[in-house]
Amino acid sequence: MRILHTSDWHLGRTLHGVDLTDHHAAFLDHLVEVVREERVDAVLVAGDVYDRALPPVDSVALLSDALTRLTEHTRVVLTPGNHDSATRLGFGSGLFRDRLCVRARVPDLGRPVELPAADGSLGARVYALPYLDPDLAREDLADPGEDGAGRTVPARSHEAVTTAALARVRSDLARRRAAEARATPAALVAHTFVTGGAPSESERDIRVGGVDQVPSGVFADVGLDYVALGHLHGPQRVGRDGVDPAMRYAGSPLAFSFSEARHRKSTAIVDLGPDGVRDVDLVETPVPRPLADVTGPLEEVLGRRFDHLTGHWVRVTVTDPVRPEQLWARVSRRFPHALVLRHDPADVPARRPGPSAATVAQDPLEVATSFLRAAGGRPAEEAEVAVLRQAYESVLAAERSA
Known part of the structure; x- marks a missing residue:
């Protein structure tokens, strides 16, 4: 078979x-x-x-x-x-x-x-x-x-x-x-x-x-x-x-x-x-349009180094110390299929430890408890974690029954 x-x-x-x-x-x-x-x-x-x-x-x-x-x-x-x-x-x-x-x-x-x-x-x-x-x-x-x-x-x-x-x-x-x-x-x-x-x-x-x-x-x-x-x-x-x-x-x-x-x-x-x-x-399977990451100072991003990616869907990260003017317009002219644009300065002084940006790969419960720790100055108690978990899982259940 x-x-x-x-x-x-x-x-x-x-x-x-x-x-x-x-x-x-x-x-x-x-x-x-x-x-x-x-x-x-x-x-x-x-x-x-x-x-x-x-x-x-x-x-x-x-x-x-x-x-x-x-x-x-x-x-x-x-x-x-x-x-x-x-x-x-x-x-x-x-x-x-x-x-x-x-x-x-x-x-x-x-x-x-x-x-x-x-x-x-x-x-x-x-x-x-x-x-x-x-x-x-x-x-x-x-x-x-x-x-x-x-x-x-x-x-x-x-x-x-x-x-x-x-x-x-x-x-x-x-x-x-x-x-x-x-x-x-x-x-x-x-x-x-x-x-x-x-x-x-x-x-x-x-x-x-x-x-x-x-x-x-x-x-x-x-x-x-x-x-x-x-x-x-x-x-x-x-x-x-x-x-x-x-x-x-x-x-x-x-x-x-x-x-x-x-x-x-x-x-x-x-x-x-x-x-x-x-x-x-x-x-x-067929690849309709490949995905790629483009990272570097804007001058480098707009240069010849990434010529082979102009037909890709790209996520562009610009690392200049100061956000360049008309950034999206300039990047999208270079990459017509750009989907994501980020400004992430490469030489930023070290920051004090604190909350970081949440990503879709993280456990939502961990994100919520991290926020409570940052906002309240203490870890979430077991009872609070249980309430957060119940609330989150109730939302998931509502989505499933839609």
Whole structure:
């Protein structure tokens, strides 16, 4: 079986105000062509199909067209990520037949999608986990106990709900394999943050109780051959060699922040057989416009040194001691696709320690407690941290239910 693993399309996203619809469309054209040329048996989309729960109409049309074209050549298994609305993305999933399978409901995660091989026999099983928000998934994943007594609800953490979900997968897979003469390869699609993965600045925070990660060990001993992950935007392998199943993040097809400027965006073509993963081939995705950083005094920035970057999206940092006049006008004439401009003097006297500018990569709770320390002259008390955490997580929950 040949499967193509992709994720984190984020249809509807912008890059510092730039509409990426045309670039998303170019990627989807490329994806359809790869599926056709490589004779892919199934495409696994590991969540964050849209960038928000209520996507723009253009994004909905783009997805509809892409799925129509993909299912002319292959089967598609798709599951929502933390940016998607599982209910909206899963609408009509019960009506879809054969070529398209959208797994958006927690009760379905223990039932595999069975992919036929070219000769009509069973080629592979794919289990699909929608993004498991601990606050929303705990009740659905509760263990009823024997005869319905002693019901156990998983703890409020990503690790606990993922462990509970994988227990269902393990049980179902073991039962099915016990009844077959030869092992059928099994893959899992999951949208989560596995410990050891390298994040970028463009993933949305999914912390619950201050923790956002799941140890790779929860995927061990389930019987899986390949785990197709989504959430982190950099293509990368994770997990422990020889202990965990083959695990990989496909990454996003486009760069959504300057922290991804050096990423080599790709999709993964995975060849599966009865003996597991036989080969993984990374197919690079089109780069509509590369990202780059330009740093130096304005005279140097405007000089010949950066001629090769005039067609890039750039983040420009000017290091002159005094902010030059008409800075944006002069920089944008030199770099028509400049997106970010910063003035950061190189020779500034050392400042007294104090609060620094917050970045999207920081834990919002750490930012809030740092502010309390700077403003109040003392560390936040445990009770105050608990109030801040509850308030922040309530805002995240409100965004998810939008």
